[in-house]
Amino acid sequence: MTTTALPLVEHFALGLDAPICLTWELTYACNLACSHCLSSSGRRDPDELSTAEAKAVIDELQRMQVFYVNIGGGEPTVRSDFWELLDYATSHDVGVKFSTNGIKIDAEAARRIAANSYIDIQISIDGATADVNDAVRGEGSFATAVQALQHLSDAGVSPKLSVVCTRYNIPQLDRFKEIADRFGAQLRLTRLRPSGRGADVWDDLHPTQAQQRELYDWLVLHGEGVLTGDSFFHLAAYGESLPGLNLCGAGRVVCLIDPVGDVYACPFAIHDQFLAGNVRSEGGFASVWRESDLFLELREPQSGGTCKSCSEYDACRGGCMAAKFFTGLPLDGPDPECVKGYGEMALSKVTPGAAPKPSLDHSHKGGVRGGPVPVTISVRRPDKACDENPLAGISSL
Amino acid sequence: MSDVLDRAWEISPSVSVRPESFGALLYHFGTRRLSFLKDPRLLDVVQRLSDAPSARQACTDAGLADTELPSFDRALSTLVSTDMIRERQP
Numbered sequence: 001m002t003t004t005a006l007p008l009v010e011h012f013a014l015g016l017d018a019p020i021c022l023t024w025e026l027t028y029a030c031n032l033a034c035s036h037c038l039s040s041s042g043r044r045d046p047d048e049l050s051t052a053e054a055k056a057v058i059d060e061l062q063r064m065q066v067f068y069v070n071i072g073g074g075e076p077t078v079r080s081d082f083w084e085l086l087d088y089a090t091s092h093d094v095g096v097k098f099s100t101n102g103i104k105i106d107a108e109a110a111r112r113i114a115a116n117s118y119i120d121i122q123i124s125i126d127g128a129t130a131d132v133n134d135a136v137r138g139e140g141s142f143a144t145a146v147q148a149l150q151h152l153s154d155a156g157v158s159p160k161l162s163v164v165c166t167r168y169n170i171p172q173l174d175r176f177k178e179i180a181d182r183f184g185a186q187l188r189l190t191r192l193r194p195s196g197r198g199a200d201v202w203d204d205l206h207p208t209q210a211q212q213r214e215l216y217d218w219l220v221l222h223g224e225g226v227l228t229g230d231s232f233f234h235l236a237a238y239g240e241s242l243p244g245l246n247l248c249g250a251g252r253v254v255c256l257i258d259p260v261g262d263v264y265a266c267p268f269a270i271h272d273q274f275l276a277g278n279v280r281s282e283g284g285f286a287s288v289w290r291e292s293d294l295f296l297e298l299r300e301p302q303s304g305g306t307c308k309s310c311s312e313y314d315a316c317r318g319g320c321m322a323a324k325f326f327t328g329l330p331l332d333g334p335d336p337e338c339v340k341g342y343g344e345m346a347l348s349k350v351t352p353g354a355a356p357k358p359s360l361d362h363s364h365k366g367g368v369r370g371g372p373v374p375v376t377i378s379v380r381r382p383d384k385a386c387d388e389n390p391l392a393g394i395s396s397l
Numbered sequence: 398m399s400d401v402l403d404r405a406w407e408i409s410p411s412v413s414v415r416p417e418s419f420g421a422l423l424y425h426f427g428t429r430r431l432s433f434l435k436d437p438r439l440l441d442v443v444q445r446l447s448d449a450p451s452a453r454q455a456c457t458d459a460g461l462a463d464t465e466l467p468s469f470d471r472a473l474s475t476l477v478s479t480d481m482i483r484e485r486q487p
Contacts, residue, residue: 008433011419018415020422020431065415067424067431093413095426118426 012245015252015299018064018289023267024257026054026082027074028362031103033371034126034137036164036205038268039258040196041074042364048259051081053280057257058089060285068095072267074259074362077104083112090118099124099162101141102148110148110155122160122188123148128175132168136205139370149183160227161185164192165215166205173218177226188227189219193268194326194336196358202327212339213238234319237312237339250321251276251298255289263288265298268322272359305332312340319343328355401473402456402466405485407447412481416440423481432481439472446482 029044030037049057061069069089076082077100089096097120105113105123113119123145127133130142152159161180163169169176173189180187194202207215216235219226219242230244245253250266257263261279264270276295277288289295307318319335327336328350334342364371408414411427420434421443434440441459442452449455456469476482 008419008435011417016417016422065413067413067415067422067426068429093426095429120429 020253023070026076030075032138033368035201035372036198038195040361043362061094062092071098102145105148110151114155114157122162124162128172153183159185160188162188170211191231195268234316234335236315251295402453406482407485409483
């Protein structure tokens with residue numbers, strides 16, 4: 001049944017008329033302060049899209065036949081018009097999958113979700129136990145997520161349980177599956193990216209080489225029963241591909257709309273270098289998607305660079321653009337977590353501190369109550385041997 | 398061959414069809430399943446289904462040769478099994 005000149009995946013690499021789906025972060029506001037937050041969220045941006053502007057974006061997505069949006073943030077449910085926008089999208093042929101930490105998912109919200117068959121919800125946890133989860137996501141966040149799962153289960157909703165894989169939770173893969181099964185949820189594992197605040201903790205949190213192999217074997221064993229959002233395609237170099245498209249879809253089949261309407265190539269690349277335009281500009285989202293210089297460039301055939309001579313290049317295609325960028329590696333070289341070890345070699349040559357920093361930071365100033373506690377111990381000496389001034393140590397700007 | 402070609406079909410009400418250069422994308426809002434039509438002629442056939450008395454007639458109207466029918470039969474059977482198209486009640 002293939003009379004086309006190119007395999008399907010090559011068509012995807014060259015870009016589609018509209019994204020298959022896109023990520024839309026509705027707000028930078030968040031009640032949590034997860035240490036690895038890919039969008040450095042915390043405080044609302046005063047320039048976030050208004051309800052009317054957000055609805056205009058939905059109208060455009062409907063015209064472009066974007067089948068569904070992955071809504072996130074920040075914590076999207078803290079927007080006062082969150083449910084209004086959800087209802088608007090699903091009544092305009094745009095399905096919604098949204099990610100939440102569960103803070104607003106009470107019994108009533110769960111019933112509301114159950115009543116709309118075009119909504120999927122995913123609850124984020126990053127540990128199968130409170131200690132592992134809360135160390136990254138903040139005190140009490142595990143209990144909040146479990147409470148939300150219970151409400152959803154009671155309402156007959158089958159949610160997704162979304163986990164970012166880290167060095168500390170890869171030993172818990174079976175336990176995540178047990179939690180998912182207990183609540184009738186589907187498990188979704190995704191890759192930790194060094195994006196946003198994730199750049200600050202990536203060295204400590206990202207899986208070891210041995211854990212990557214363990215994860216790969218576990219994913220192969222569980223097949224299509226566990227979702228991955230196509231995020232582990234760099235592991236395809238171990239052997240057989242994992243289910244999914246197995247390519248970097250940035251600017252080709254996916255993209256990100258951020259809370260102020262900026263369009264980035266992917267959710268993990270919030271940096272000026274990957275900024276394609278803004279939905280508020282003339283021509284709106286459609287012209288950004290179809291005509292921006294950045295996206296047209298991403299759809300050009302990729303050279304493969306130094307990876308081209310690798311025997312596994314066709315499997316992993318050089319890995320994740322954002323992971324390379326935020327660890328200071330060249331975009332046409334190996335992924336920092338290259339399973340052949342070329343990434344580690346390349347990383348050892350990167351000057352410490354030379355990696356690009358995210359362009360935006362909406363982190364809470366001073367953190368949040370119960371927020372994750374950084375494990376780094378300060379080596380700053382007190383200004384004086386005994387200084388009781390609460391402003392001690394804060395240098396003037 | 399199955400008997401798919403001899404029955405009447407229509408695109409399922411929950412399915413959205415988006416033409417693309419290689420053919421089309423089909424998305425089923427109920428099952429959340431995405432399908433790819435990797436041939437513009439298959440899209441043509443699928444879009445003719447609801448007005449044709451049989452899938453075979455839709456294929457003929459789309460200008461397909463008899464020798465091509467087995468592969469279109471297989472493709473349509475896959476779309477049936479995933480509820481992308483469903484039998485039309487006369």
